[in-house]
Amino acid sequence: MRLGIFGTGYAGLVTSVCLAQLGHVVTAVDKDAETVAALSQGMPTIREPGLPELLAANLDAGRLHFTTRPEEAICASDIIFVCVGTPPRNDGRADLAQVEEVARTIAPLLDGYKLIVEKSTVPARTARWIDWTIRRLARPEHEFEVASNPEFLREGTAVSDFLQPDRIVIGADSARARSLLLDLYKPYFDCPIVLTSVTTAEFIKQTANAFLAAKVSFINVVSDLCEALGVDVTAVARGVGLDHRIGGDFVNAGLGFGGSCLPKDLSSLITVAEDHGVDIDLLKEVERINNARVERLLAKIERALWVLRHKVIAVLGASFKPDTDDIRGAPSLTVIPWLHAAGANLRVYDPAALPKLKKLFRPDDRLTYAATALEAARDANALVILTDWDEFRMLDLKLVRSLMRTPIIVDGRNMFAPAEMRAAGFEYYSLGRGDVTLGAERHRAWT
Ligand SMILES: NC(=O)c1ccc[n+]([C@@H]2O[C@H](COP(=O)([O-])OP(=O)(O)OC[C@H]3O[C@@H](n4cnc5c(N)ncnc54)[C@H](O)[C@@H]3O)[C@@H](O)[C@H]2O)c1
The missing domain is CATH 3.40.50.720 (NAD(P)-binding Rossmann-like Domain)
Incomplete structure (x- = not known):
């Protein structure tokens, strides 16, 4: 045709x-x-x-x-x-x-x-x-x-x-x-x-994205509860997701959903419901929970580093998800300016998204772009993971540790097992799994 x-x-x-x-x-x-x-x-x-x-x-x-x-x-x-x-x-x-x-x-x-x-x-x-x-x-x-x-x-x-x-x-x-x-x-x-019908097809798409968004926010609320209870959200998600009625996709706790589709389709559906006088508080809550994810990560970074001024922070990942250069709706767009405003020295690396990011955030004496993850990690006080690129999973952790000033990782995507990170000698903060701190593993509610 x-x-x-x-x-x-x-x-x-x-x-x-x-x-x-x-x-x-x-x-x-x-x-x-x-x-x-x-x-x-x-x-x-x-x-x-x-x-x-x-x-x-x-x-x-x-x-x-x-x-x-x-x-x-x-x-x-x-x-x-x-x-x-x-x-x-x-x-x-x-x-x-x-x-x-x-x-x-x-x-x-x-x-x-x-x-x-x-x-x-x-x-x-x-x-x-x-x-x-x-x-x-x-x-x-x-x-x-x-x-x-x-x-x-x-x-x-x-x-x-x-x-x-x-x-x-x-x-x-x-x-x-x-x-x-x-x-x-x-x-x-x-x-x-x-x-x-045409209208039904239009509605199916927005409903599908709102449902996916709801799944993500659901597991993220569960993840906060996991921290309070001292259980690991990854295990909970696996135990729950193997039920075929629930499914294992979109139940990864972390920084929440971003990108150019889920956030906008969710908010658009909310406005459609409001226009028709339909109670849509459930989806408003999904949106609110998602918006709070980045704040939770920022609180963890402060918990890990205390004063951020003059601290060197390697930011790994800028795209809203791996295998794309798309930064629309990505957590990096909030995290990078926030850390910059807090006085940190940032070294940012992403395998694909840097050309787009550089157009938004021009390099200066406290924001530089690294050519590799290892270059970003050199002399860093902490490494903050924002996107779960496979490349980060494959990093030689021993080498990363030897390059860093202080071996602290704040992982917004729960890419590594806490036990593995403890064994590798890192302080490791993730979402919903209990943090590996200097002495022992700590389970805390971050409210
Ligand atoms: N990005 C995704 O993963 C995805 C997935 C499913 C559905 N969608 C939907 O598809 C639509 C497009 O999304 P996108 O991410 O590709 O957007 P985009 O911004 O990447 O692309 C839009 C393109 O349309 C072009 N354009 C704008 N006005 C035009 C015109 N009058 N004539 C010709 N070209 C014009 C722009 O130059 C741009 O290249 C959105 O509604 C989105 O929700 C996107």
Whole structure:
């Protein structure tokens, strides 16, 4: 099939490349000329495992084309995907300006029946606004419909998530739209396909993200209780998560959820519920608990180091999760300025996200960027882990200890076993497992 895709960010680029990989002919349009130039030369603009190879292969095969000209994506296509950003507004609602702009762009360029499909995550009933916008601006003889096909990929495993999905949700209100989308996804007929109305599909995506967020906040509350009771939250999570009704994913206690999706989709859903007068305190609490995670870590850092002024702190990890360079909604965006303001000398390292971080926080005499984790650790008073990159798991702890001024690790991701750290000679602070301090292991409630 011939497909047009608006937006080549994290979701749009993966969607473009993977749909081309399935054999479709894809024209992807982005407003950003630099992004389009880089992608056209086979240079990925985001870090995503498996993406560079598929990008190159599909450009070579002539199935994938990038442009800044919307008309190329519209004229050449049967289906047009909307993959532009829906960032949060200050009041928690989703900012739908990019989606509206795409609708306004498409309207005058329609040249026959087109199916316009939301892949961006949007509040329920956004499709009606897209339909209304296009209908006002398009010539009446050109038919079109709006459908929803939410995207469930996770950054870091986006390519395999897209190519081996748990399920595909198709929200379409006509037989024609439904059958077009079913044709598109023919290669996936062995994965469950959920056929629903457009509004239901929109709502499924926001509900899924709110549920995942709730799981994370649940285990984080449990983790605080674990510290008070002197039990290890990792063992509790395993014992609980092996129950297939609960599941072992998203029950890792730590710094909570971040990124560009879960926080904004949760707050957007809360505003939708409020607009409809539905009691949504449960989800407000999920949000509050998550927002408090970073404060808890900062309190641990102070507990470990006492006065922060002039202390050298190695910060390991800036991306919101491993295997991505995305820093949107990452704890590093709060932790780094807080430690800096407290007078600490920071050495920050991340395997992928430093180019983005450097644009936000310029280096100065108390903030430098290290080329490796070991370089960051040299002469440090403490090492603070914010992202659970595998690379950190593989660190030679003996070497790390020998490089540091004082062997203190504050681990926001519970990457290491406390007993292992005690044996390696570290003071080790994590979340929900009892801290390894100089003398003995201490279990305390951090309230
Ligand atoms: N990032 C993810 O992991 C993920 C996963 C599932 C769903 N989503 C959803 O997908 C949507 C996009 O997220 P993202 O992370 O890819 O955002 P992003 O900010 O990385 O990408 C958006 C892209 O759209 C482009 N754009 C904006 N307006 C445009 C226009 N009028 N015409 C052409 N291009 C335009 C921007 O230049 C940018 O490249 C969001 O709604 C998000 O919630 C994201």
